[in-house]
Amino acid sequence: MGKDEKMKTKEVMVxxxxxxxxxxxxxxxxxxxxxxxxxxxxxxxSPGAGKTTLLESLSEVLAPExxxxxxxxxxxxxxxxxxxxxxxxxxxxIITGGACHLEAKMIGKLLPEIPADLDFLFIENVGNxxxxxxxxxxxxxxxxxxxxxxxxxxxxxxxxxxxxxxxLVISKTDLVSVLPFNIERAKKEAxxxxxxxxxxxxxxxxxxxxxxxxxxxxxxxxxxxRTNA
Amino acid sequence: xxxxxxxxxxxxxxxxxxxxxxxxxxxxxxxxxGKLSGVVPDLLITAFDIYKKDTMTSEGELTIKEVPLKIxxxxxxxxxxxxxxxxxxxxxxxxxxxxxxGTELYLEKMELEID
Numbered sequence: 001m002g003k004d005e006k007m008k009t010k011e012v013m014v015x016x017x018x019x020x021x022x023x024x025x026x027x028x029x030x031x032x033x034x035x036x037x038x039x040x041x042x043x044x045x046s047p048g049a050g051k052t053t054l055l056e057s058l059s060e061v062l063a064p065e066x067x068x069x070x071x072x073x074x075x076x077x078x079x080x081x082x083x084x085x086x087x088x089x090x091x092x093x094i095i096t097g098g099a100c101h102l103e104a105k106m107i108g109k110l111l112p113e114i115p116a117d118l119d120f121l122f123i124e125n126v127g128n129x130x131x132x133x134x135x136x137x138x139x140x141x142x143x144x145x146x147x148x149x150x151x152x153x154x155x156x157x158x159x160x161x162x163x164x165x166x167x168l169v170i171s172k173t174d175l176v177s178v179l180p181f182n183i184e185r186a187k188k189e190a191x192x193x194x195x196x197x198x199x200x201x202x203x204x205x206x207x208x209x210x211x212x213x214x215x216x217x218x219x220x221x222x223x224x225x226r227t228n229a
Numbered sequence: 230x231x232x233x234x235x236x237x238x239x240x241x242x243x244x245x246x247x248x249x250x251x252x253x254x255x256x257x258x259x260x261x262x263g264k265l266s267g268v269v270p271d272l273l274i275t276a277f278d279i280y281k282k283d284t285m286t287s288e289g290e291l292t293i294k295e296v297p298l299k300i301x302x303x304x305x306x307x308x309x310x311x312x313x314x315x316x317x318x319x320x321x322x323x324x325x326x327x328x329x330x331g332t333e334l335y336l337e338k339m340e341l342e343i344d
Binding site for chain 1 (some may be wrong): 230231234235238239241242243246250252253256260265266267268313314315316317324333334335336337338339340341342343344
């Protein structure tokens, strides 16, 4: 007791962001990559929405003209990176070993390996529509995928992923004829929670919408190059 | 469940601040958690209780202050607290809005025991 009596309690105001260190690292990454003229895109979705397949399709449109590379985030296995490499695209696999999202420091560690002459760096986040939304990875564009089998009611159920994204890709639209998925309803929901979202509809099976999405990325890339010039 | 990772960040910040004040123990921690912060308060509490074992916060309590999502319409200047996440002004229908609060994830303050 004697010792406790000598102790005094003190209240300290702190007001510090729990994501502050992640935001700081992310800002440094964004600065470094943008200075090199690299456009970085963070792809976000639930598991199985078609992120890797979309990257495979995009590579066919972008790779003949541009230099692209991919960072793959997964809880386990090199499978996704292998699929990208099979397309002739350099890929790095981050195995999180259980973590449900990527953090900026994981990207930061890989940064020395990223070639300086890239045009596009895609980061495929761990499949999860919740946790990745809280972590800035230093991207220029955050792109959220919503596949038609998931249902058109997802934007309001998982608002953070949609409110923090710049573009929405509604994927697997070739399945829409056999699903109760209403593309217009999904877009409307998403735009209600984020009116600034740029929306695309794609099907990797038929190739629909892939060119339009690639054009959007190319235009954003040209903007970075013009700003740097 | 990214809450554990956020709690790990929290402990880093707390212990750094506590060391600056030469504190022996952290007895109370107050967090501000916005409605659109993307975290579940109950899971933060669970993660906090797991993480605090064998640290200077082992007897510490966590209080979470939930911060409402408040937006300002840049067109009609109305300030609205949103219970849904619909970013459309309830008064004039504009989508030209500014988020005033609701995305916070802050360590607001803590109570320390100092010699």
